Amino acid sequence: MISFLFFKKKIDIMMSGSKFHHTYVNNLQILYFEAHCRIQGPIYGCAGIIFKLYEQINSAEIALAYIDIQTQTACHKLQAESNFDVLPAQSSITAKFQWKSELE
Numbered sequence: 001m002i003s004f005l006f007f008k009k010k011i012d013i014m015m016s017g018s019k020f021h022h023t024y025v026n027n028l029q030i031l032y033f034e035a036h037c038r039i040q041g042p043i044y045g046c047a048g049i050i051f052k053l054y055e056q057i058n059s060a061e062i063a064l065a066y067i068d069i070q071t072q073t074a075c076h077k078l079q080a081e082s083n084f085d086v087l088p089a090q091s092s093i094t095a096k097f098q099w100k101s102e103l104e
Contacts, residue, residue: 010031012091041048 036047038045044051
């Protein structure tokens, strides 16, 4: 009974503040969603759904961070491999240096 009175008071407050059509419709959608959540989960209602969504967002952020680390690691490996291909071999640098010193 108390929850019904609280819900009725909440409806009265939300609907009295609805001066425009879009806010009225938005408030009706919110109330419908809350009522629907209460039917599905009478104990937690919206809070239960919000908690489940929070857990899903948290696990998605962890998965995204893991993928980001894998991408950075692969990028660094690829960059290191490409740097070795660009640099000339050590023996050719030494040979050029010795050749220039022999001319002097």
